Amino acid sequence: MKRTFSLTEVARQAAAASLIAGFLPGLALAADFTGTLEKIKNDETVVVGFREASIPFSYYDDAKQPIGxxxxxxxxxxxxxxxxxxxxxxxxxxxPITSQNRISLLQNGTIDFECTTTTHNASREKQVAFSNSLFIIGTRLLAKKDSGIKDFSDLKGQTVVVGAGTTSEIILRKLNVDEKMDMRIISAKDHSESFLTLSTGRAKAMMMDDALLAGERAKTRNPQDYVITGTPQSYEAYGCMVRKGDTQMKQLVDQTIAKVETSGQGAEIYKKWFMTPIPPKQVNLDFPMSDAMKRLFAQPNDKINPEAK
Known part of the structure; x- marks a missing residue:
């Protein structure tokens, strides 16, 4: 039996189609939603992955709510x-997700997307899709000021802690083999465990993304006792992860990030988290925006190597 539509219903569908097309060009009707958008629409629920202790990107506030x-x-x-x-x-x-389970939780449908501190690289791109980049970092070291550690060459024969499953761990282990540095490498489950290993003297240095190192330093009672040092071993871009092949979801996230970054909202978010006092201790990370970040905000993109010429 052929279905008839009231004028009210026709108007409602037309308005919805216009709205959808504004955000996702090429979609005509709500029936065209696929993948994650279809799942969210049907469930009226979205499941978001986040990190519990990645200051200042994604962590709990005093009320156990995600902030960053x-x-x-x-x-x-x-x-x-x-x-x-x-x-x-x-x-x-x-x-909550970890560096070890974030990809599998996305692939199996447990989470619908995540925007935290996940580096966009070629290996991960085989498993998931990445949005326009949120942040560009350099992989460096955190050490005590009196440790004598000024660059990666000073790590020869030393114990170094790094997050398990991170790109920093891959880089560090390759450096250890290629340069015959005889480092003892400890793989920690998360940032907090890494910093605890450093602060208690079980490691001489901690390798991680420089912005995250600034966050870990801000947590400690005496931030001035620690220094972020070393020549960056890589420049990497953080992006939001969505399921591989999910064109509609990637497009929505890409458009959102591009609008935030080019409108000036991105600069305000940066200032809020990196240049003013933040919870939990109201410490100012004092981490000025890099030239690479300024270029990203001017021209949002999803490049794997953000500094490639």
């Missing part, structure tokens, strides 16, 4: 989902 630089970008994505899917009361579930 990356979480602010995530909230813009959530606003876009509410509008595009016409779900003003979208239910948001926040699920």
């Amino acid at each position: 630089y990356s979480i602010d970008f995530t909230k813009h994505v959530l606003d876009n989902l509410r509008t595009t899917l016409n779900l003003p009361n979208l239910n948001v579930r926040w699920l």
Whole structure:
């Protein structure tokens, strides 16, 4: 039997189609949603992965709510989902993830996307898709001021801690073999465990993304006792992860990030988390925006190597 539509229903669908097309060009009707957007629309729920202790990107506040630089970008994505899917009361579930399980949780549908501190690289691109970049970092070292560690060459014969499953671990282990440095490398489960290993003297230095090192230093009672040092071993871009082949979800996230970064909102988010006092100790990370970040905000992109000429 042929279905008939009231004028009200026709008007509603036309308005919805216009709204969707504004965010996702090429989509005509809500029935065209696929992949993650279809899943979220049907469930009226989105599951967001986040890190519990990645200051200042993604971590808990005193009320056990996710906050941080990356979480602010995530909230813009959530606003876009509410509008595009016409779900003003979208239910948001926040699920803690780790560097070891974040990809598998995305692939098996446990989380719908994550915007935290995940480096976009060629290996991961075979498993997931990445959005426009959120941040550009250099991989460096954190050490005590009196440790004598000034660069990676000073790590010969020393114990170094690094996060398990991170790009820093891959780089460090390769450096150890290639340069015959005889380092003793400890793989920690997360940033907090890495810093504890450093602060208790079980490691001479800690390798990680420089912005994260600034966050770990800010947590300690005496931040002035630690120094971020060493020639960057890589420049890497953080992006939001979405499921591989999910064109619609990637497009929505890409558009959200591009709008935030080019509108000036991105610069305000950066200032909030890197140049002013932040929870939990109201410490100012005092980490000025790099030229690479300024270029990214001027021209948002999803490049693997953000500094490639």
